[in-house]
Amino acid sequence: MNENDKPASWHGAQMDFTKSMSYGDYLALDEVLSAQHPRSPDHNEMLFIIQHQTSELWMKLMLHELHAALLRMQQDDLPPAFKMLARVARIMDQLVHAWDVLATMTPPEYSAIRPYLGQSSGFQSYQYREIEFVLGNKNAALLSVHTAAPENHQRLMATLHAPSIYDEAVMLLSRQGLHIDADRLAVDRTLPTVANESVKQAWLEVYREPSKHWALYELAEKLVDLETAFRFWRFRHVTTVERIIGFKTGTGGTAGASYLKKMLEIVLFPELFALRTAL
Ligand code: HEM
Numbered sequence: 491m492n493e494n495d496k497p498a499s500w501h502g503a504q505m506d507f508t509k510s511m512s513y514g515d516y517l518a519l520d521e522v523l524s525a526q527h528p529r530s531p532d533h534n535e536m537l538f539i540i541q542h543q544t545s546e547l548w549m550k551l552m553l554h555e556l557h558a559a560l561l562r563m564q565q566d567d568l569p570p571a572f573k574m575l576a577r578v579a580r581i582m583d584q585l586v587h588a589w590d591v592l593a594t595m596t597p598p599e600y601s602a603i604r605p606y607l608g609q610s611s612g613f614q615s616y617q618y619r620e621i622e623f624v625l626g627n628k629n630a631a632l633l634s635v636h637t638a639a640p641e642n643h644q645r646l647m648a649t650l651h652a653p654s655i656y657d658e659a660v661m662l663l664s665r666q667g668l669h670i671d672a673d674r675l676a677v678d679r680t681l682p683t684v685a686n687e688s689v690k691q692a693w694l695e696v697y698r699e700p701s702k703h704w705a706l707y708e709l710a711e712k713l714v715d716l717e718t719a720f721r722f723w724r725f726r727h728v729t730t731v732e733r734i735i736g737f738k739t740g741t742g743g744t745a746g747a748s749y750l751k752k753m754l755e756i757v758l759f760p761e762l763f764a765l766r767t768a769l
């Protein structure tokens with residue numbers, strides 16, 4: 491094209507990237523876009539792969555935000571933590587809506603791919619497991635899935651032993667002068683969150699006088715927002731799974747949809763929901 495033929499609107503656009511960083515360079519697009527390797531001859535496997543890879547990318551960002559929020563909470567620096575937690579909840583909403591794309595895949599379409607998945611399953615997603623752990627749904631037994639990948643195992647082990655976001659919120663309540671039982675503060679971090687009466691009473695004080703405890707009130711609502719989004723994700727997972735494979739056993743070895751249904755009963759931040767009945 492002749493220089494004079496360029497429309498005025500992009501006349502000054504940079505065209506030569508032999509010596510400078512381009513869009514694709516900055517985003518490492520060659521790496522990202524060459525990481526899709528369908529194993530079946532089926533057209534729909536690309537959807538299945540990209541759906542999972544994009545979910546894992548969003549999970550990577552969720553963990554980035556959650557770990558940063560944990561740090562801010564430890565430092566009593568709540569406003570930046572609020573922003574991070576709000577972002578995590580919005581990412582979760584995004585993943586909730588992403589199910590609409592996957593649900594365009596019918597049972598016969600998925601059946602063409604499934605034999606090629608072997609025993610692989612989302613159950614083995616180490617980023618997902620870490621998100622569950624950071625949010626307090628600890629389960630040491632699930633670590634053994636990752637023994638073959640020592641780095642992932644190590645990281646999960648560290649998160650298993652560290653305080654969860656909710657443990658940090660409970661410690662904040664205590665630092666702000668609200669009474670929390672000593673045994674709740676010294677709880678075994680490797681176990682899932684268990685409801686505690688002193689925590690419920692402390693949150694009740696916050697909700698009965700928000701203006702006195704505004705930052706804690708805001709934190710509580712951010713956590714409720716996040717748990718609500720997480721519950722929607724679990725629900726969309728199980729309904730999409732039931733729609734596509736019915737009640738077949740999972741490739742990961744669980745009972746499948748009935749295992750996922752059981753997971754709908756999990757309450758991440760129990761006292762934050764329990765207190766509502768008492769208000
Ligand atoms: C056709 C679509 C899908 C089907 C049929 C499906 C099926 C299942 C089943 C049956 C399980 C139970 C574990 C097992 O025995 O395999 C499971 C777990 C899981 N799946 Fe999916 N899934 C689908 C899509 C997805 C997507 C898009 C994600 C997003 C990353 C995902 C993430 C997970 C996770 C994280 C678990 C573990 C849940 C837990 O332990 O609480 N799945 N899936």
Ligand SMILES: N[C@@H](CC(=O)c1ccccc1NC=O)C(=O)O
Pocket residue numbers: 542604607610611612613735739740741742
């Ligand atoms: N558990 C699924 C397989 C599955 O969905 C899957 C397999 C490999 C990679 C990601 C997957 N997604 C979520 O579990 C099944 O039983 O069909």
